[in-house]
Amino acid sequence: MVAIVDGGSTKCDWVILDDFKKVFMKTETIGFNPNNIAAELIVPEIEKNINLNAVRNSITKVFFYGSGCGIPENCAIIERELHRFFTKAEVKAKEDLMAAAYAAYNGTPAIVCILGTGSNSCYFDGKKLKIKLPSLGFLIGDEGSGSSIGKQLVRRFFMQKLPEDLHHQFEETYHLTIEEALKNMYHTSRPNAYLADFNKFVVERKEHPYFQKMVFEEMMNFFDYQVLPYEESKEAEINFIGSIAYYYENILRSAAAELNLNVGHVVQKPIEGLVDYHIKYIL
Numbered sequence: 001m002v003a004i005v006d007g008g009s010t011k012c013d014w015v016i017l018d019d020f021k022k023v024f025m026k027t028e029t030i031g032f033n034p035n036n037i038a039a040e041l042i043v044p045e046i047e048k049n050i051n052l053n054a055v056r057n058s059i060t061k062v063f064f065y066g067s068g069c070g071i072p073e074n075c076a077i078i079e080r081e082l083h084r085f086f087t088k089a090e091v092k093a094k095e096d097l098m099a100a101a102y103a104a105y106n107g108t109p110a111i112v113c114i115l116g117t118g119s120n121s122c123y124f125d126g127k128k129l130k131i132k133l134p135s136l137g138f139l140i141g142d143e144g145s146g147s148s149i150g151k152q153l154v155r156r157f158f159m160q161k162l163p164e165d166l167h168h169q170f171e172e173t174y175h176l177t178i179e180e181a182l183k184n185m186y187h188t189s190r191p192n193a194y195l196a197d198f199n200k201f202v203v204e205r206k207e208h209p210y211f212q213k214m215v216f217e218e219m220m221n222f223f224d225y226q227v228l229p230y231e232e233s234k235e236a237e238i239n240f241i242g243s244i245a246y247y248y249e250n251i252l253r254s255a256a257a258e259l260n261l262n263v264g265h266v267v268q269k270p271i272e273g274l275v276d277y278h279i280k281y282i283l
Contacts, residue, residue: 001018001019002059002063003059003062003089004017004063004271004278006269006274007065007078008033009031009033009067009117009190009192010030010116010190010196011028011030012028012029012031013026014026015271015275016055016059017275021283023275029048030045031067031117031190032066032081033067033118033192034066034077034078035067035074036190036191037189037190038189039080042078042081043081043084046085047085059088059089060088060089061089062082062089063094063282064079064082064091064092064094065093066096067117069093069096070135075095078091079092079093097112097114097129097131099270099274100112100114100241101122101124102273102278103267103270103272103273104241104265104270104273109232110124110237110239111230111232111239112238112240113222115145115146115222115242116145116146116196116241116243116245117145117147117192118137118147118192119135119143119145120135120226121226121227121230123232123236132230133225133226137192138192141225142192143222144219144221144222144223144244146196146197147192147196148195148218148221149196149199149215150199152218153201153202158181163210166205166208173201199244202215203247206251215248216251216255219256220255222255227261234260234261235262238261238262238263239263240252240267242268242270246266246267246268
């Protein structure tokens, strides 16, 4: 059996294929971004999943594509920890951009972007991945991402920048104190996922003019930092993977139109396209 994993910072989507390349199982775990979770917590989290426990000794290959796996040291952490659980498997970890490129590929070279808990971009010609820009993480990067929009919302709430109606609704929804917010941002293992979770509030009110403007500015920021530096940006199709791109698609497309950029398709979850690519080209 083969495991194919799309590993975001918030959660991982798992697909298990049988020996005939047919889908045997689909399941989820929390996200395993090595920048945000201690390595020793990865195996205990996988062990909580009864479906993965049932097949752990039948898995012979694991293809893991994850947030935070853009550097060899983090890939090594993931490979080591997954091999501790899947002891009979060959484990390969690669960055999440590779999964996005595979999932979005339709035979034409394109710029591929991730807009989920974090954000990133690359250019994929069907064979080679070109990454012009680094991923700086949620503290100083991740423009346009869920964590960035969540950070904006929490900051504006505490600094009393939200309109009165949104301020009261946020207050009634979360009853959030500054002590609780600081604890979750600075003293927990997954602060980026904590901040990204506040997008539920924004998405439910995304037609509000204030949030339209706030999210539009975030998307313009993303294009400025993560897309325009590619010389292909004015001609190539720009495809998006991730929940933030999906939920704010109209605003995303408006920002792209402002810059005369060509947004192609927007896919919420790359896992199905990723599995198809493996069946066609890798396995």
